[in-house]
Amino acid sequence: MNSLLAQFLAEAADLLALVDAGLLELERAPGDPDLVNEVFRAAHTLKGSSGLFDFPELTRLTHAVEDLLDAVRAGELPLDSGMTDDLLAAFDLIRGWLAYVTGNECLPATAGADAATLIGRLRAPIGGEPVPAETRLGSAWPDLAPSWLAVFDQEWLAETAAWLRTTSARMRFARYVPDSGCFFRAEDPLHLIRQVPALARLDVLEPARWPAAEDYDEYACLVSFVFAARAGAGEIGYLFRYVNDQIEVADLDGDTIQRFLTGPAETAVEISKPGPEMTGEARAVLAAALRGLSANPTGGPHLISVAGAITQAARALGDPVEIREPDVVTLTATVTRLLADAPPPAENPVAENPVAENPVAENPVEVGGRILKVDQAKVDHLMELAGELTVAKNGLAFLAEGADKEFGRRIKDQHAGLHRIAEDLQAAVMDIRMLPLSVAFARFPRLVRDLSRRLGKSVELVLTGEETMADKDVIEALADPLVHLVRNSLDHGVETVGERLASGKPGTARIALAAAADGDAVVVEISDDGRGVDPARVRRKAYEKGLISEAELETLSDADAVDLVFRPGFSTAEQISDLSGRGVGMDAVRAGVQKLGGAVTMCSQLGGGTTVRLRLPLSMAVTQVLVISVAGQRFGIPVDLVVETVRVPVAEMGRVLHQDVVVLRGEVVPVTDLARALDMPWQPDPAEDRAILIVTVAGQRMGLLVERFHREVDVLLKPMEGLLAYADEFAGTALLGDGLVLLVLNMEEVLGLAARVG
Amino acid sequence: MTETQPLVLVVDDAATVRMYHCTMLSEAGFRVREAANGLEAVEAALGAAFDLFVVDVNMPRMDGYTCVETLRSEVGTPAPVVMISTEERPGDADRAYAAGANLYLVKPVPPERLVRIARLFTAGRGVPA
Amino acid sequence: MPLELGDTTATLIGVVTVDEVEELATWLRVTAKPRVNLRKCNHLHTGAFQAILHFRPKVSAAPTDVFLAGLVLPLLMGSGGPPIRERSEP
Numbered sequence: 007m008n009s010l011l012a013q014f015l016a017e018a019a020d021l022l023a024l025v026d027a028g029l030l031e032l033e034r035a036p037g038d039p040d041l042v043n044e045v046f047r048a049a050h051t052l053k054g055s056s057g058l059f060d061f062p063e064l065t066r067l068t069h070a071v072e073d074l075l076d077a078v079r080a081g082e083l084p085l086d087s088g089m090t091d092d093l094l095a096a097f098d099l100i101r102g103w104l105a106y107v108t109g110n111e112c113l114p115a116t117a118g119a120d121a122a123t124l125i126g127r128l129r130a131p132i133g134g135e136p137v138p139a140e141t142r143l144g145s146a147w148p149d150l151a152p153s154w155l156a157v158f159d160q161e162w163l164a165e166t167a168a169w170l171r172t173t174s175a176r177m178r179f180a181r182y183v184p185d186s187g188c189f190f191r192a193e194d195p196l197h198l199i200r201q202v203p204a205l206a207r208l209d210v211l212e213p214a215r216w217p218a219a220e221d222y223d224e225y226a227c228l229v230s231f232v233f234a235a236r237a238g239a240g241e242i243g244y245l246f247r248y249v250n251d252q253i254e255v256a257d258l259d260g261d262t263i264q265r266f267l268t269g270p271a272e273t274a275v276e277i278s279k280p281g282p283e284m285t286g287e288a289r290a291v292l293a294a295a296l297r298g299l300s301a302n303p304t305g306g307p308h309l310i311s312v313a314g315a316i317t318q319a320a321r322a323l324g325d326p327v328e329i330r331e332p333d334v335v336t337l338t339a340t341v342t343r344l345l346a347d348a349p350p351p352a353e354n355p356v357a358e359n360p361v362a363e364n365p366v367a368e369n370p371v372e373v374g375g376r377i378l379k380v381d382q383a384k385v386d387h388l389m390e391l392a393g394e395l396t397v398a399k400n401g402l403a404f405l406a407e408g409a410d411k412e413f414g415r416r417i418k419d420q421h422a423g424l425h426r427i428a429e430d431l432q433a434a435v436m437d438i439r440m441l442p443l444s445v446a447f448a449r450f451p452r453l454v455r456d457l458s459r460r461l462g463k464s465v466e467l468v469l470t471g472e473e474t475m476a477d478k479d480v481i482e483a484l485a486d487p488l489v490h491l492v493r494n495s496l497d498h499g500v501e502t503v504g505e506r507l508a509s510g511k512p513g514t515a516r517i518a519l520a521a522a523a524d525g526d527a528v529v530v531e532i533s534d535d536g537r538g539v540d541p542a543r544v545r546r547k548a549y550e551k552g553l554i555s556e557a558e559l560e561t562l563s564d565a566d567a568v569d570l571v572f573r574p575g576f577s578t579a580e581q582i583s584d585l586s587g588r589g590v591g592m593d594a595v596r597a598g599v600q601k602l603g604g605a606v607t608m609c610s611q612l613g614g615g616t617t618v619r620l621r622l623p624l625s626m627a628v629t630q631v632l633v634i635s636v637a638g639q640r641f642g643i644p645v646d647l648v649v650e651t652v653r654v655p656v657a658e659m660g661r662v663l664h665q666d667v668v669v670l671r672g673e674v675v676p677v678t679d680l681a682r683a684l685d686m687p688w689q690p691d692p693a694e695d696r697a698i699l700i701v702t703v704a705g706q707r708m709g710l711l712v713e714r715f716h717r718e719v720d721v722l723l724k725p726m727e728g729l730l731a732y733a734d735e736f737a738g739t740a741l742l743g744d745g746l747v748l749l750v751l752n753m754e755e756v757l758g759l760a761a762r763v764g
Numbered sequence: 765m766t767e768t769q770p771l772v773l774v775v776d777d778a779a780t781v782r783m784y785h786c787t788m789l790s791e792a793g794f795r796v797r798e799a800a801n802g803l804e805a806v807e808a809a810l811g812a813a814f815d816l817f818v819v820d821v822n823m824p825r826m827d828g829y830t831c832v833e834t835l836r837s838e839v840g841t842p843a844p845v846v847m848i849s850t851e852e853r854p855g856d857a858d859r860a861y862a863a864g865a866n867l868y869l870v871k872p873v874p875p876e877r878l879v880r881i882a883r884l885f886t887a888g889r890g891v892p893a
Numbered sequence: 894m895p896l897e898l899g900d901t902t903a904t905l906i907g908v909v910t911v912d913e914v915e916e917l918a919t920w921l922r923v924t925a926k927p928r929v930n931l932r933k934c935n936h937l938h939t940g941a942f943q944a945i946l947h948f949r950p951k952v953s954a955a956p957t958d959v960f961l962a963g964l965v966l967p968l969l970m971g972s973g974g975p976p977i978r979e980r981s982e983p
Contacts, residue, residue, distance in 0.1 A: 010787065014780040050822060054850040055780040057872050189911055189940050196939045200960045208964040216947050224918035229943050287877070287884050294867045301862035307835075308864040310842035315866040315885065318844070322884045 011111060014055050018104050021048040023448070025097050030451040033090050039079070045093075046075040052100070063117040064103060070128040071096050077132045092127045094452070099124060115255050119244040149256040151266035154181045157232045158209050164267055166206075166234070171260030177206065178239050180255045182246070183230040193249065195231065201245055204236035288322040289348055291315050292341050299338050309334070316341055323348050385438050392435045396428045396720050397741055403717070436477060443521040443530070444472035446484045450492055450519060457496050464503050464514040465496065471521035476528045476624050483602050484530065484622065487595045491532045491618050492517065494592075499536030499616050509613065511535065527604075528624050533617035539610035541567035544576075551575060568610050572596040600754060603629070603644065603737075629723045631740065631750055633716035634699060636680045637688035642721065642740060642750035643710075649702055651715050653695040668698055668709050675700060677709035683756050684735070688713065703753045723750060770815035770886035771795045775805040775831065776848075777823040785818055788875040789882060802826025802834070809839045815886050817841075818878070819865070821849040821856065829863040836864035844885040848873055901926060902953060905934040905941070914940035921948040931956040937965065945969055 028045040032038060053068035071093060078085050099120055106114045155163065158179075170177060184195040199208060213228040235242065239255050246253045295316050303309045313332035320327040320340075325347060327340055402421040406414040447469050458465040476484075500515040507513050520531045541564040548570045549559045562570075570576055574593040596606045604622035623646075631642030632651075652670065659677070660667045666677040677698060681688035690696060690711070699710040721740030737752040772794045776782040779800075786796045797812070799805040803826045805819065817835065821828040828847055835841050847865040849856055860868040867881065896913045897904040898920045909917070918940075921927050927950035931937075934956045937945075942965065945952075952969055956962050 010780065010784055013783050017779050047822075047824065050850065051778045054871060055778045057850075058780060058784050184939070189914070189938075192911070194911065194938050194940075196937060196942055196965065200936070205960075205964065208968065210946065210968045212946065219922055219948075222918065222922070222944075222947060224914050224940055224944055227939060227943065229939070229946065283877075284880060284884065287880050291867055291881075291884060294861065294865075297857065298861040298864075298866060301858070303864065307837075307840045307842040311836070311844055311864065311866055314842060315844050318885050318887055321887055 011059065011107070014059065015104055015108055017055060018052055018100075021052050022097055022101055022104075024048045026094070026452065027448060029090055029093055029097075030455065032085055033087060033455075036085055042075060042079045042085070046072065046079050049075055061103075061107070061113055061117075063113055063121040064100065067096055067100065067121045067125055067128075070125040074128050074132055083131055089128075089131060092124065096124050096128060114250050115239075115253050116243040116247045116250040118240040119247065122240055149258060149262075151258060151262050152179070152181065152254065152256050154211075154232055154254075155179060155256075155258075155263065155266050157181070157211050158207060158234065160267065162207060163263060167260045167263035167267060169260070170258075171264065176257055176259045177234055177236055178242055178255055178257055179232070179234050180242060180246075180253055181230065181232045182249075182253045183211075184227045184249065184252055186226045186228065188227050188249075189225050195227065198246060198249070199231060199233055202233065202235045202237055203241055205233060206236060207234040209233070284322050285348065288319040289345065291319040292345050292348070295319070296338065296341050296345075299334050299341070302334060309337075313337060316344070320344055380438075385435070389435050389439060392428070392432045394741075396432060399424045399428045400719050400742065439478045440475040441478045441481050442472060443474045443476060443481065443484075443528070444469075446481045446488060446530075447472050447519055447521075449485075449489075453489070453492065454496065454517060457493065458500075461496060462502060463496065463500050465500055466514050466516050468516060468518040469520075470518065474521040474523050474528055476523075476622070480528065480602065480622050480624065483598070484620070487598050487606075487620060488519070488530070488532065490592075490595050491620075492519070495532060495534040495536065495616065499534040499538070501537050505537075523624065524621070526624055527621050530620045530622070531617055532620075533615060535615040538612045538614050538616050539568050539571065539608070540612050544568060544570050548573065548576060565609065568608055571608065572606065603646070629721055629740070629750070630718055631721055631723075631748070632699070632718050633742075633748065634680075634697075634710075634712040634714065635716065636684070636713045637686040638713070639686070640716065640746065640748060641680075642719075642748045643699065643701065643753065644737070644750065645718055647701045647703060647753055649700040649707065652698050652700060654698055655695050656692060659696060666709075666711070668696075670700070673707070675707050675709045677711050678757060679711045680756070681711075681713070701753060703757055708757060721748065721750070769793060769795050770882075771797065771812065772816045772818060772882060772886075773797050773799060773805060773808055773814045774818045775799045775802065775823070775828070776818075776820035777801055778820070781820070784875075785878065788879055789818075792879040792882070794882060794886075802828065802831030805831050806834050806839060809835055809841055814841070814843050816843060816882055817845040818882075819845060819847050821847055821860070829859050832860070832863040832865050846878075846881060846885070900924075902928045902930055903950070904930040904932075905937070907933065908936045909934060909938050909941045911938050911940055914938055914944065917941050918944040918948075921945070921950060924950075927951070928953040930954040931961065931966070934958065934961060937961060942969075 025045050025048045028041050028048070032041045032045065035041060049068050049072045053065055053072055056064040056068060074089065074093070077083050078089075103113050103117060106112075166177065169175075182195060182199065184193065188195065199205070209232050211230045211232065216222070216228070239257050242253075242255050243250070295312050298308075298312045298315075303312060309332050313329045316337060317327060317329060323344065325344060327344070329337070329340065399421065402417055402424065406417040406421065408414075409417055450469070451467055454465055454467040495517050500517065501509070501511075503513040506515065515535055517532070517534045520533070522529050545554070545559055545562055545567045548554045548567075549556065553570060553573050553576060554562065571592045572595075576593065592606075592608075599606045599620055599622065602622055604620060606618065606620055608616065608618045610616040630645040632645050632648050633640050633642055635641070652668070654668050658668065660669060660674075662674065666679070667674050668677050669675075690713070697712050697715055699712055699715070701708055701710060719742065721742070723738040723740050735752055735755040737750045740748045740750055742748050772789050774782055774785045774789065774796060775798070776785065777800050782798050782800070786798055790796045794816075797808060797814075799808050801823045802819075805817070806826070808814075809817075817832075819828045819831055823831075826834070828849075832845050832847065835845065844866045845864060846867045846869065847860045848869050848871060849860075850871050852870050857868045866885070869881075895905060895907050895909045896916055897906065898916070901924065903917060903920055903924075905913075905917075921944055927948065929945060929950045930953050932954040935958050946969060952966065955966055
């Protein structure tokens with residue numbers, strides 16, 4: 007892709023994001039001049055940039071958007087939600103087009119038809135089609151002749167070209183390559199072609215090699231077609247809108263076809279002829295100078311610049327003048343003489359329009375400071391390097407252990423210095439990767455608006471703490487759980503207006519998304535004031551599904567009952583709606599968040615609403631793990647799970663109901679034998695104290711019997727790959743400073759395993 | 765590239781347009797710098813002597829008119845200024861000329877035309893003809 | 894019935910849909926010197942069109958439907974010449 011187009015696509019993506027946010031804000035704060043201006047400006051820039059490419063539909067559509075917004079900006083008409091819908095639809099269409107452009111470097115064939123409908127709607131409130139100012143931009147020019155023109159019968163093509171030339175008419179030529187499986191989708195290409203209005207010619211393109219008779223599959227579409235029609239490109243586009251990726255349409259005039267038929271020799275006619283054109287420019291500059299002079303410039307630099315322009319123009323005309331001490335009168339006389347003497351103007355008017363005064367409202371939008379846009383991959387690479395530096399640094403600690411005392415101490419000093427730098431570097435790189443939560447929240451105003459309309463509910467979305475920063479991986483990982491939770495609230499939590507009013511609540515429900523930083527974690531809460539979760543119903547349902555025992559049905563507290571919705575296989579919705587259903591339940595949300603080292607909790611009040619709380623680490627890049635060994639092999643355990651490490655004499659180990667326990671400060675803590683949980687052969691030395699790691703997993707305090715404790719290290723946790731990708735008992739691997747690959751345990755799973763084994 | 769080649773400042777808030785203008789001017793042999801709005805342009809002009817300014821009209825922070833006015837009155841540069849507007853609005857040309865522009869054009873400006881105009885304005889200043 | 898298959902002639906009647914494609918293709922595959930009668934055919938599914946294009950039966954009667962007669966039949970008849978029969982399978 008050429009770099010200009012790439013630049014345009016990047017710029018357009020930014021502008022579209024700006025526009026979406028702006029429009030939704032606008033609906034809430036209608037008429038806010040700053041917001042209108044911001045959206046207007048984005049549309050304006052998009053229009054301007056699109057003009058550099060052959061995207062006439064894009065230019066026309068953005069122009070219509072701009073005109074509508076301009077009228078809103080000027081206070082000529084208020085922005086209503088119908089208009090907002092149309093504007094959003096326009097930007098959605100543009101977004102789709104740009105995605106297509108990214109792959110194909112041209113607009114889809116349907117662009118014309120799609121744009122026409124929207125342009126009509128957008129222009130309706132401001133009094134219909136304007137003077138088509140942009141016609142010279144692209145659509146007025148015939149397209150280039152596509153290579154597949156050769157498929158047409160050449161004799162017919164020559165006749166058609168001659169006829170088009172004499173009548174100065176054009177014709178639409180199309181190539182339609184149905185995909186081979188199209189019959190299975192009940193598509194009949196010939197039936198589509200039959201409907202093309204004013205079809206003039208059809209030719210078929212047979213496969214280069216037909217399969218042998220016995221291999222011939224009559225259900226695979228092997229042929230493609232070219233056709234010519236006097237139907238408009240829009241009509242054709244509309245007809246083929248469902249197969250727009252399979253059709254190409256070219257609008258051709260007789261000359262273009264003729265040039266195609268006779269080869270490229272005749273095409274190289276247009277070589278620039280600088281002489282007369284330069285004369286035209288010179289006249290334009292002189293005319294501009296006159297207008298500049300009529301503004302009666304008083305400032306020295308302005309007047310000198312006009313004099314300079316006149317000198318340069320005169321020079322280009324081959325009629326040099328010398329201007330010593332410029333003044334308005336002399337200069338005006340000089341220009342008038344030069345213009346009179348200059349050859350008559352070539353067809354090249356200065357583009358300007360001296361009509362009545364109507365100054366443009368200028369209301370500049372603040373744009374942030376200088377921002378350097380960096381390829382994501384580069385930052386990721388930097389992050390990896392910083393992580394590797396941290397790991398390499400850890401190697402020094404190992405080295406120190408092996409060295410003699412004095413040298414070891416020096417290495418440790420060096421290590422301390424390096425440690426600080428590595429940490430700073432890490433923090434600096436992480437900071438680059440930090441994004442505000444607003445990125446994750448951005449889609450919700452639109453989502454809530456659209457879904458609540460579809461569900462016939464009235465919902466106000468309140469976002470707070472959007473400025474909270476978190477690592478981009480965390481932000482990205484939040485996207486799915488958040489969407490799921492918000493949809494859940496909309497779908498199951500929030501009641502219809504009628505139900506709400508009947509239960510004495512305001513008709514409009516409220517869904518709040520709140521983010522806040524909490525130490526090393528970010529907490530996101532999704533709360534609604536809907537009907538809440540009914541613990542009795544959850545209990546009954548869980549029992550019916552065999553998730554809890556009969557005893558639990560009686561004894562489970564309301565809070566614990568609510569938590570059952572996170573159990574795999576649980577879904578409270580009686581009927582699965584197309585919004586939040588699809589079998590992905592709260593269990594998926596919890597699993598997703600836990601995979602990131604986070605936690606999900608829910609509290610709900612029947613009739614009062616539900617709050618789901620997600621807690622995630624601010625960054626996932628570096629994990630601190632405690633290295634332990636069992637059966638001679640080392641493993642890592644995330645430090646944030648570790649409460650303490652204790653050594654307990656064998657005699658103090660207890661046993662309650664087949665479960666090893668240890669009593670710590672009066673609390674009985676169950677102990678799991680890690681070797682056994684991992685199915686590794688190991689027997690603790692009966693003479694030695696037991697090394698027990700106390701961890702908190704899923705809110706429960708547990709002991710873990712290990713062989714030895716080692717040190718804490720910072721590691722760059724990499725997800726499990728290859729064969730081990732499905733080994734859920736491991737959270738990932740990390741490279742240690744001494745080159746050893748450390749398996750980091752996923753404690754939830756390991757303890758789950760232990761429960762199953764023991 | 766030598767120092768004798770004319771130095772052009774391209775001022776436009778649309779990065780694509782800026783890149784487009786810069787590319788065609790530098791391909792034609794001009795030395796090019798860019799600014800994303802009027803303020804940046806004024807700052808740049810305070811730091812270097814430009815032979816030509818190509819200025820967009822509608823920009824954030826400081827629009828084209830104010831930018832050109834400032835270039836003339838505060839910076840005091842007599843260098844030619846070409847203003848390029850995205851659309852024609854009544855009175856815009858007059859505003860541009862009053863502000864101190866030497867030529868006001870409406871997009872689209874074909875690349876060869878901008879290069880031609882840049883050459884016209886800078887001819888005799890070490891221009892690649 | 895849109896498809897009447899005889900010993901050597903297939904008569905296509907009305908709108909030939911995707912449902913007739915397999916039957917027609919099978920018949921064309923096994924028939925020695927197949928002929929197709931398109932006189933009463935109003936539309937030919939692309940799959941049927943493709944089968945006829947591939948197996949090149951002799952078109953014994955031209956369709957009356959404007960689209961088929963004007964734009965599709967010429968494609969089945971080769972480039973303006975008589976139906977090509979050399980390629981029909983034994």
